[in-house]
Amino acid sequence: MTTYHSIAIIGAGLGGLTLARVLHLNGIESAVFDLDASPTARTQGGMLDLHVESGQRALRAAGLYDEFRALVHQGGEATRVLDKHATVLLAEDDDGDGSSERDRPEVNRRSLRDLLLNSLPDGTVRWGAKLTGARPLANGRHEVTLADGSTITTDLLIGADGAWSKVRPLLSDAKPLYSGLSFVELNLEDADTRHPRAAKLVGPGVLFALGNGKGLLGHRDTDGSLHIYVALQADADWSTSGAIDFSDAEKAKLALLESFADWHDDLRAIITDADGDLVPRPINALPIGHRWERVPGVTLLGDAAHVMSPFAGEGANLAMLDGAELAAAIVANPGRPEDALTQYEQALFPRSETAAADSADNLVMCFAPDSPQGLLDFFAEMRPPE
Numbered sequence: 517m518t519t520y521h522s523i524a525i526i527g528a529g530l531g532g533l534t535l536a537r538v539l540h541l542n543g544i545e546s547a548v549f550d551l552d553a554s555p556t557a558r559t560q561g562g563m564l565d566l567h568v569e570s571g572q573r574a575l576r577a578a579g580l581y582d583e584f585r586a587l588v589h590q591g592g593e594a595t596r597v598l599d600k601h602a603t604v605l606l607a608e609d610d611d612g613d614g615s616s617e618r619d620r621p622e623v624n625r626r627s628l629r630d631l632l633l634n635s636l637p638d639g640t641v642r643w644g645a646k647l648t649g650a651r652p653l654a655n656g657r658h659e660v661t662l663a664d665g666s667t668i669t670t671d672l673l674i675g676a677d678g679a680w681s682k683v684r685p686l687l688s689d690a691k692p693l694y695s696g697l698s699f700v701e702l703n704l705e706d707a708d709t710r711h712p713r714a715a716k717l718v719g720p721g722v723l724f725a726l727g728n729g730k731g732l733l734g735h736r737d738t739d740g741s742l743h744i745y746v747a748l749q750a751d752a753d754w755s756t757s758g759a760i761d762f763s764d765a766e767k768a769k770l771a772l773l774e775s776f777a778d779w780h781d782d783l784r785a786i787i788t789d790a791d792g793d794l795v796p797r798p799i800n801a802l803p804i805g806h807r808w809e810r811v812p813g814v815t816l817l818g819d820a821a822h823v824m825s826p827f828a829g830e831g832a833n834l835a836m837l838d839g840a841e842l843a844a845a846i847v848a849n850p851g852r853p854e855d856a857l858t859q860y861e862q863a864l865f866p867r868s869e870t871a872a873a874d875s876a877d878n879l880v881m882c883f884a885p886d887s888p889q890g891l892l893d894f895f896a897e898m899r900p901p902e
Contacts, residue, residue, distance in 0.1 A: 517666045518659075518666070519666070519667075520668070521670050522545065522546075522672065523539065523546040523547070523670065523672045523674070523846075524547055524658075524668055524673050524674070525546055525547065525549070525676055526675050526676060527550060527678060527681075527820070528548050528549075528552070528633070529678065529819075530625075530632065530836050531676045531817045532674070532676030532677075532818070533632035533636070533839070534574050534575075534577075534632060534836045534840055534843075535674065535817065535839035535840070535843050536636055536640055537580070537632055537635050537636060538840050538843035538847075539843045539847075540635075540637065541578070542847045544843075544847065546640070547640065547642065548640055548641040548642065549662070550641060550642070550643055551645065553644045554643050557643075561625045561626075562624070562625065562743030563735045563736075563743065564623055564624075564625050564628065564833075565829055566584070566623060566833060567830075567833045570830070570834055570837040572619075573840065574836035574839065577840040577843070577844065578632070578635070578840065579635075580632070580635060584628070584631065585621075587623050587624070587627045587628065588621040588622065588623055589621070589622040590610070591610045591720040591721060592621065592623075592736070592738075593620060593721055593722075594607075594608060594609050595608045595721055596718070596722070596724070597724045597726070597888050598724070598725040598726075598783070599888060600726075600728065600776075600780065600783065601779075601780050602783055605888060605892055606892055606895060607719070610720070620829075622722075622735070624737060624738050625832070644664075645662050645664075646663040648661050648663050649661040650683055652813070652814075653669065655813075656812030656853065657669060657670065657671055657813055658670055658673040670813075671813060671853065672814075673815075674816070675687075675815070675821075676835070676839070677820055678818070678819045678823070679692050679800060679802075679820070679823040680692070681820035683816060683820060684820055687814060687815070688806065692800035692801055692802050693801060693802075693803070694798055694799070694800055695798075695800060695801055696749055696750075697747060697798075697799045697879060698755060698797065699747050699798075700745070701794070701795040701797050702745075702792075702793075702794050703741055703742065703744070703791055704742040704744065704790055704791055705740075705741045706740055707740055708740060714782075714785065714789065717782060717783070719736070721736060722734070723735065724888060724891060725783055726887040726891065727887055728778075729749050729885070729887070730747055730775060730883070731746075731748075731882065731883065732787075733747055744786055746772055749883060755798060759771070760796075762793075762794055762796055765790070765792070765793055769790065799825050800823065801872065801875070801876070802823050802824070804869060804872040806821070806822055806869075807861075807869075810854070810858060812854060815842070815861060817838035817839055817842055817864075818835030818839070819831060819835065821868060822834065822864075824871065824872040824875040825878075825879045827875050828872075830875065834867070834871055838860075838864060841863060842856075842860045878894075881894065
């Protein structure tokens with residue numbers, strides 16, 4: 517069976533949903549296809565800090581800014597930097613007034629996604645729709661094949677389907693490359709009651725504990741849990757080689773602790789006391805400056821266009837801005853999709869290149885031999901003059 521949609525968005529992440537929402541506000545219908553069976557099929561990660569110039573700007577375009585502000589984690593911008601001895605080198609509170617250009621409030625990713633989903637007409641998102649292939653037709657149209665054997669034809673195909681995008685090959689041969697750094701994601705539930713040592717270390721907001729090319733990066737979630745990433749430099753196949761058995765959480769903890777043998781016991785306890793599974797997350801990135809020649813009827817946004825390491829805090833922010841800007845270009849160029857895509861990509865490429873370069877630089881800074889000194893210097897430069 518083949519169905520036709522004027523605009524088909526592949527991926528119901530924050531970028532794809534922002535695009536669909538802004539189009540909807542302007543009376544333009546789109547269809548979103550996502551491989552997940554439902555909105556709750558998998559976890560959505562922890563907290564995001566939304567930037568004035570990107571994520572917040574996109575939410576204003578989507579008409580959801582006030583609703584977003586109601587979801588903000590009060591106190592979540594507080595920041596603590598520790599060394600491997602658990603010495604607190606920086607402790608900054610969250611001023612919480614939301615008035616400055618540096619306003620970057622923390623919001624739960626799941627709550628933000630739900631806000632966008634609930635703002636769309638019923639049926640906009642087609643769940644359980646896994647793309648298996650896409651090919652060009654005549655006059656800029658494309659055909660998309662789904663895992664259930666059905667097909668879609670569309671005038672405008674937008675790949676919002678993440679780092680390993682199935683739409684990207686229509687535009688580019690580029691693939692994400694391993695950065696040399698891997699995360700292991702873990703959680704500590706009901707932290708104040710069950711994990712008071714870890715709760716005290718993390719504080720009300722964000723934690724950076726760094727040293728010797730590794731670290732513990734975390735934040736407090738709105739439900740009182742701690743969401744932690746254990747970061748270490750490792751070979752590309754480290755998480756799949758069998759060196760650590762991630763199917764057995766207790767064995768994985770013991771293996772990870774070997775890399776943190778000289779760290780303070782309170783920091784090591786974050787690993788020891790973790791609840792549930794430990795999930796490896798290798799950090800991959802597309803080449804800085806990734807771009808493509810204009811191909812009729814198709815474009816990319818978010819991680820599909822510019823996946824980068826998380827060390828500029830721009831991934832979700834840029835994805836949402838991409839969605840809002842692409843929608844604005846479509847609205848501004850009625851009946852002229854190529855003009856819209858050209859306008860969008862001319863702005864997309866330089867801003868994503870700048871963010872990707874910052875992200876790569878910050879990764880090096882955070883895991884340099886003298887860390888966390890580079891991060892302390894960075895925060896000092898960011899601090900407004902008194």
